[in-house]
Amino acid sequence: MSIVETDGPELLAALRKLLxxxxxxxxxxxxARRQSTDNASPGQGAKMVARAWTDPAYKALMLEDGxxxxxxxxIPMVGMPPLGVLENTGDVHNLIVCTLCSCYPRAVLGYPPxxxxxxxxxxxxxxxxxxxxxxxxxxxxxxxxIHVVDSTADYRWMVLPKRPEGTEGWxxxxxAAIVREGDMVxxxxxxx
Amino acid sequence: MNFSIGDxxxxxxxxxxxxxxxxxRTPHYLRGHKGQIVRYLGDHPNPEDLAFARPAPKRPLxxxxxxxxxxxxxxxxxxxxxxxxxEHWLERA
Numbered sequence: 001m002s003i004v005e006t007d008g009p010e011l012l013a014a015l016r017k018l019l020x021x022x023x024x025x026x027x028x029x030x031x032a033r034r035q036s037t038d039n040a041s042p043g044q045g046a047k048m049v050a051r052a053w054t055d056p057a058y059k060a061l062m063l064e065d066g067x068x069x070x071x072x073x074x075i076p077m078v079g080m081p082p083l084g085v086l087e088n089t090g091d092v093h094n095l096i097v098c099t100l101c102s103c104y105p106r107a108v109l110g111y112p113p114x115x116x117x118x119x120x121x122x123x124x125x126x127x128x129x130x131x132x133x134x135x136x137x138x139x140x141x142x143x144x145x146i147h148v149v150d151s152t153a154d155y156r157w158m159v160l161p162k163r164p165e166g167t168e169g170w171x172x173x174x175x176a177a178i179v180r181e182g183d184m185v186x187x188x189x190x191x192x
Numbered sequence: 193m194n195f196s197i198g199d200x201x202x203x204x205x206x207x208x209x210x211x212x213x214x215x216x217r218t219p220h221y222l223r224g225h226k227g228q229i230v231r232y233l234g235d236h237p238n239p240e241d242l243a244f245a246r247p248a249p250k251r252p253l254x255x256x257x258x259x260x261x262x263x264x265x266x267x268x269x270x271x272x273x274x275x276x277x278x279e280h281w282l283e284r285a
Contacts, residue, residue, distance in 0.1 A: 082234070099219050126221065126273060127264065146271040148260075153217045153253055153276035154236040 036076040041110040044075050045158055046179035048085075048108065050172040053163045062160060063087055070108050080107040080156075086149060087160045088186070093144050094159045095133070095186035097125035098151040105156035109181055116185065126150060136187040149186075159186040166192045193252045194279060199229045201256060202285035203277065208240075215243030218281045225262050226285045231255035233276060252279040 003011070019025040048069060052059035062069035066083030077083065083105055086094040098104065099122045104112040115121050124132045129146045133139070140146070151157050161183040167175060182188035195201060205224035208214040217239050233255055237248035257274045260267030 084233075099221075100217060129271065130268065146268075147257075148271070148273040150219060150273060150275040152219060153233075153239065153278070155233055155253075155276055 032076070033079070036107070040075075040106055040108070042179075042181035042184065043176070044070075044073070044110070045105070045108040045181070045184045046176040047172075048073055048075075049160060049179045049184065050175035052160055053167075053175055054172055059160070066105075066108075066158065075108060077107055082155050083108060084155045084157045085160050086147070086157060088162045088189070090162070091143075091145060092147055093140050093186065093189075094147045094149055094157075095125055095129050096149045096151060096157050096159060097122055099123070099126055100152050103151040103156060105158045105184075107156070108158060109184060113181060113185075133187065136182065138188050158184045160184075161186075161190050164190050164192050193232060193235075195229045195232075195252075195254060195282065197229055197231070200226065200285040201229060201282040202226045203256075204281050204283060206281075213244075215240055218277060219275065221263060222258065222275060222277075225258055227256040227258040227262070229254050230257045230274060236278075238278065238280075253277070254279065254282070256282070 016025075016027065016030065020027060048062060051073070052062050052069075058069065058072070061072065062085045066085040067077045067080070069085065070077050070083055088094055102112055102117040104116060106112070121132070126148050129148050130140070133146075149157050161179065163175070164178070167178070178190050178192060180188060180190070183190045203218060203222045203225055207223070208216060231254065233253040235250035236253050238251045239248075241248035253276055255274050256277045257272050259269075260271040260273060261269055263273060
């Protein structure tokens with residue numbers, strides 16, 4: 001029987017047995033990865049953002065080494081590409097795109113939203129970022145510089161959004177609840 | 193690592209995909225354009241080799257910024273684009 005005719009689950013079981021026997025990947029490794037994939041969601045990134053807004057030392061760590069900052073929040077990063085975090089300020093707004101494919105910081109944001117992989121988003125983010133932001137109802141002051149981040153190689157990038165006014169004294173839980181996935185890609189900004 | 197933060201660089205105007213099967217992480221719209229090194233991102237196995245299961249020597253990876261006015265005829269002044277590029281795609285400008 002040729003390999004393409006073999007029953008899929010049987011083939012998978014045989015492959016897993018071989019990987020385990022050769023000490024390449026154990027059943028425990030697979031279970032751990034499945035769990036971290038299932039747990040990955042924009043809520044993870046939002047928790048990091050909320051902490052960065054309230055804890056200057058954590059914010060410094062996040063901008064220096066996103067992977068370490070994720071691990072400090074118990075987000076598993078083993079086997080994941082390095083994570084870089086770029087800060088939106090009153091002067092600079094970052095917008096993340098992957099023009100070549102769909103590189104996305106899945107460890108901290110989960111599956112990418114459907115539009116992130118579309119050819120239209122990928123082309124327009126680099127060609128007409130302000131027009132694209134307008135369609136997300138995001139208008140930036142004229143003097144804010146847009147930095148489009150084309151994520152093409154070994155890093156994954158996420159945006160640390162600017163903390164909105166009117167959130168003074170909020171708890172980290174309250175802050176995390178207003179951070180959406182688009183805010184961490186840079187197509188939208190958090191608001192209250 | 194041959195470049196430092198702030199160095200002016202140009203992306204090679206090279207099109208390996210016209211010479212045969214290739215896997216390239218350098219977007220076409222940047223080739224031949226001038227930018228500036230902003231960050232060193234470590235050495236990584238060259239994806240151009242990895243994609244074909246060839247031995248993949250590590251290559252320095254940089255974050256390189258380009259003014260939008262350099263890339264597009266109607267690019268907006270002060271807006272810019274930053275992208276990860278491997279050292280072997282960069283020349284001094």
